[in-house]
Amino acid sequence: MEFTYADVRAAREIVRRHLPPTPMWRYPLLDELTGATVFVKHENTQPVGAFKVRGGLTLLATGVRDTVTYSTGNHAQSLAYASHVHGARCTVVMPAGASAERADAVRQWGAEVVLKGEDLGAAQAHAEELAATTGARLVSPGDTPELLAGVGTLYQEIFEAEPDLDAVVVPIGSGTGAAAACVVAAALAPRCRVIGVQSASSPAAHDSWRLGTLQTRPNRTTVAGLATGRGFALPQRIMRDRLADFRLVSDEEIAAARRLLASRAHTQAEGAGAAALALVTKFPEMFAGLRVAVVCTGGNADPHELS
Numbered sequence: 001m002e003f004t005y006a007d008v009r010a011a012r013e014i015v016r017r018h019l020p021p022t023p024m025w026r027y028p029l030l031d032e033l034t035g036a037t038v039f040v041k042h043e044n045t046q047p048v049g050a051f052k053v054r055g056g057l058t059l060l061a062t063g064v065r066d067t068v069t070y071s072t073g074n075h076a077q078s079l080a081y082a083s084h085v086h087g088a089r090c091t092v093v094m095p096a097g098a099s100a101e102r103a104d105a106v107r108q109w110g111a112e113v114v115l116k117g118e119d120l121g122a123a124q125a126h127a128e129e130l131a132a133t134t135g136a137r138l139v140s141p142g143d144t145p146e147l148l149a150g151v152g153t154l155y156q157e158i159f160e161a162e163p164d165l166d167a168v169v170v171p172i173g174s175g176t177g178a179a180a181a182c183v184v185a186a187a188l189a190p191r192c193r194v195i196g197v198q199s200a201s202s203p204a205a206h207d208s209w210r211l212g213t214l215q216t217r218p219n220r221t222t223v224a225g226l227a228t229g230r231g232f233a234l235p236q237r238i239m240r241d242r243l244a245d246f247r248l249v250s251d252e253e254i255a256a257a258r259r260l261l262a263s264r265a266h267t268q269a270e271g272a273g274a275a276a277l278a279l280v281t282k283f284p285e286m287f288a289g290l291r292v293a294v295v296c297t298g299g300n301a302d303p304h305e306l307s
Contacts, residue, residue, distance in 0.1 A: 001143055001145055001233065001234045002145065003145045003148050003149065003179070003180075003183065003234065003238065004183065005152075005183050005184060005186070005187040007145060007146075007148070007149035007152070008149050008152035008153060008155075008156060008180065008183065008184055009156075010149065011054070011058040011146075011149040011150045011152060011153050012153045012156060014057060014058050014061045014150070015054050015057055015058065015150060015153045016153075018057050018085065019046065019047070019053070019054070019057070021157045022041065022042050022043055022045050022046065022154070022157065023042045023045065024039050024040065024041045024042065024157070024158060024161055024162070024293065025039070025040055025042065025265075026038065026039055026040075027040065027264055027265040027266075029264035029265070030260070030264055030265055030277070033260070033264070033281065034280050034281060034284055034287060034288075034292075035284050035287070035288040035289065036280065036284075036287040036288060036289065036290050036291070036292045037290070037291045037292065038277075038280065038292050038293075038294060039158075039161075039162055039165075039291070039292070039293045039294070040261075040265055040267065040277075040293075040294055040296055041154065041157075041158055041293055041294070041295045041296060042267065042296055043154060043273070043295060043296055043297050043298060044267065044268065044269055044270075044273055044296050044297075044298055044299030045299075046298075047081065048074070048077040048078060048080075048081045048105075048109075048300075049074075049077070049270075049298055049299045049300040050073075050074035050077065050078065050225075050270075050273075050297060050298030050299070050300055051074075051151060051154055051177065051295070051297045051298065052074045052075050052077070052078035052147070052151065052176075052298075053077070053078045053081055053082070054078075054150035054151050054153050054154060055075075055078060055144075055146065055147030055148070055149070055150035055151050055176065056075075056078035056079045056080075056081060056082030056083075056147070056150070057081075057082045057085065057150060058146045058147070058149050058150030059079070059082065059139065059144065059146040059147060059150070060079075060082040060083060060085070060086040060088055061086070062146060064088065064137050065086075065088040065089065066088065066089045066090075066134070066135070066136040066137065067079060067083065067088070067089070067090050067091070067136055067137050067138075067139050068090075068091045068092075068093070068127050068130045068131040068134070068136045068137070068138055068139070069090075069091075069092055069093070069127060069138070069139040069140075069141065070092070070093045070094070070120060070123040070124045070126075070127040070141070071092060071093075071094060071120075071123075071141055072094060072095065072098055072099075072102065072120060072224045072225075072227055073098070073099065073102040073224045073225065073300060074224075074225055074272075074297075074298050074300060075141040075147075075174075076092040076094065076102070076106045076111070076113075077102075077105055077106055077109065077300075079092065079111070079139060080092065080106045080107075080109035080110065080111035081109045083109070083110065083111060084109045084110045084111075089112075089136070090109075090110070090111040090112070091111065091112045091113075091114060091127075091130060091136065092106050092111050092112070092113050092114070093114045093115075093116050093117075093123040093124070093126050093127040093130065094106075094113060094114070094115055094116075094123055095115070095116070095117050095118060095119055095120055095122065095123050096115045096116060096117060096118065097118070098115065099224065099302045101302050101303065102224070102300065102302065103115065105300070114126065114130070119219060119229065120219065120227065120228065120229060121229060121230075140232070141173075141174045141176070141232075142174030142175060142176055142228075142232025142233075142234065142235055143232050143233055143234045143235075144234075145234065147176055148176050148179055148180045148183075148234065148235070149180070151176050151177050151180040152180035152181075152183060152184050154177075154180075154295070155168070155180060155181045155184035155185065155188075156184055156188070158293050158295075159184065159185070159188040159189045159192070160188075162291065162293065163188070163189060164189075164291060165189060165192045165291050165292065165293050166191075166192060166193065166290035166291050166292060167192060167193045167194075167195055167244075167287065167290055167291075167292045167293070168181055168185065168192060168193075168194050168195070168292070168293045168294075168295070169195050169196075169197060169276035169277075169279055169280060169292060169293070169294045169295070170194060170195070170196055170197070170276060170295055171196075171197055171198070171225065171226060171272045171273070171275035171276055171295065171297050172196040172197065172198045172205045172206070172226070172246070173198070173205070173225055173226045173227065173228045173272065174205070174228055174232045174235060175196075175205050175231070175232055175235030175236060175239055176232075176235055177295065177297065178194060178196045178235065178239055178243060179234065179235035179236075179238035179239050181194045182194050182238055182239060182242035182243055183238060183242070185242075186242060193244035193245070194242065194243055194244055195243070195244055195245045195246070195247070195279070195286075196209070196239065196243055196245070196246040196247070197246070197247055197248070197249055197275045197276055197278065197279040198226055198246070198248055198249075198275070199221035199223050199226045199227075199248070199249065199250070199251055199254065199271075199275070200248040200249065200250050200251075201218075201220040201221035201222070201223075201250070201251055202217065202218070202219045202220060202221040202223075202226055202227050202228060202229065203217050203248055204216060204217040204219070204228055204229050204230050204231050205228060205231050205232075205235075205236070205246075206246050206247075206248055207231075208230075208231030208236050209231075209236060209239055209240060209243065209246050210246065212240060214230065214231040214232075214233060214236060215230070215231050216229055216230045216231075217229060217230075221251055221271075222251050222271070222304075223251055223254055223270075223271030223272055223275070224270070224271065224272070224300075224302075225270060225271060225272025225273070225297060225298060226271065226272050226275060247279055247282075247283065249275060249278045249279055249282055251271070253278045253281075253282055254271050254274050254275050254278045255271070255274075256278065256281070257269075257274035257275070257277040257278035257281060258270075258271065258273075258274040258301075258305070260274075260277060260281070261273075261274055261277060261296065267296060267299075268299045268301060269296050269298070269299055269301070270297075270298045270299055270300045270301045270302075270305060271301075271305060272297050272298055273295075273296040273297045273298045273299055274296070276294035276295055276296070276297075277294050277296075280292060280294060
């Protein structure tokens, strides 16, 4: 499981064949509120409403034609969309209690959805069984280098547009986005700090980074994009040496940041897409006077979140 900036550069040629760069805008009301110069990277404008589509397209471009994976939402849509583009077969195992809207969105791209187990760990176990019996490639949401390479292209876009950033704040579930950000920042913007944020209700990645070993933790967040109960080896290995800081915010603070994005930045964000702004508003002293990019990783808010 090796991953370098060269992989990101190769993925850039793949991604740009299918997707235009996403916008990154400033909003004076957010600057006033935070005391920083804030740039919002709008991955919520992707065709599946989230950044992970970049990774799916990169993986399927390698010639894989039959995949099995496990996910609660955006990773599932990413792989389903990429499989649709490439005419490939995709099976996604989701927990039995997964959002009906998210499951239907995956089906609409032509993937088969299997609802199995009480949580993502049980869904993973079933996906592993399916892959073993069918011969399909098992795609880990976190430990697949091609996914990190694709995701890294969004950070290329950020640093090309704003090369003098002081910090980039990245929501972390499995950690693919933050790990990719670390690698790209090291190559293009070495003075820029990459800072991670996760829900305090599902702190597995945070605790894995803090303790230096992979941890499992209760997975109680209502924020689907941050709902991971364990650390993933590849992202953690990269983040351990290169991530500048990693903080936790509450689900309530994330919800408040969603309202800020809606009211002050004309932006519909899912919970994970608002987590970066939640960190900046929670710790304004960390960012006062700085040029900061916050990544709105997705806009797939379910009816409960919208209400």
